[in-house]
Amino acid sequence: MGNMDAKKWKIAFLRRRFSPTGGAEHYLLRLASGLAARGHEMALYCENWSPRENPFHAIRKVESNDPVSFAQRVKTVPLADRHDIIFSLERTPGCDLYRAGDGVHADWLAFRHSFSPVGGRLRTWLRDKNRKLCALEAEVFAPGGAKRVICNSHFVAGQIVKRFGFDPERIDVIYNGVPCQQFSAGDRALGRRALGLRAKDYVILLVGAGKERKGHDLAWRAMRHIRQKEAKLVIVDSPPPAAMPHVYAAADVFLLPTLYDPFANVTLEALAAGLPVITSAQNGAAEIMQDGVNGFVLPRADDVKRMVTLLNELEDPTRRESLREPAQALAQKYDLSRNIEATLEVFAKLI
16 A cells, blocks of 8 residues: 555545435544545535535535536536546536446336335436436436446446446446444443433334335334334434444444445444444345344345345344354445545556
């Protein structure tokens, strides 16, 4: 890493706006903070940005109001003259590096239709945004669209190659990374007080905004069949009343029956907290897990029967405790520092 660290990059990050519940935005903050600590210089180009922590040397406003107008306006900014690398976390043709952290929109729609053939297709058809996003996405993967692509799972990398015929030699798979120590240090009592939970409650936690895609209704369906009368489903889809490490510490099980997720960052956070994780094979994070060893993978997000079986099994504190060490050991393999170093190696490929 010595030679790569010796090069101090000037990086233009592109992300339209900050969402307090957005995994991509929190990932960007962690990545940028790590790069800033290594002496790299970064500017963020966005519609708006709100968090107090700011690892960027400059935040430059782009006047736009949707993904298409953002991509069009960014083209008019002389980014290549000011920066070594244009690193986009948005569907922006002409970038040096595109991180497909939001996945492939066309594939999300395909998964939506497979899980909900009537309602899903109707919701897709009613929003013109879906057609525009798919067209913009195709531009990113067309010749001249992006020099290289980072995917946070092989799940998504395969979709890009299959759907767009993109050269797999120009794709790097870098799994998400989280500061493991931070998420393993939550205060259970504090978290339970903040969430209004009792000590005796069996708490199943789901973290994710977007009721349909994150499988909120599937989780509620499973809860109706759980034996444990003190079971509580806590869904965090907006900023919680306590810091996230305390929220994870307050839980007994983490459940994410997502219909489509490139790699849900919250999966790693929950593993780092030592929670038994139940998620679907439609979550790219599932590919780092061994079913029954360091978590549980549902073949389909709507396998409510298996969800109920697992939640009943994990009612036993001894069973939950047996999964704590394997879960945390898995998360430690994907500490944030590893992700930053792998990203710097991709920067070097762009020379």
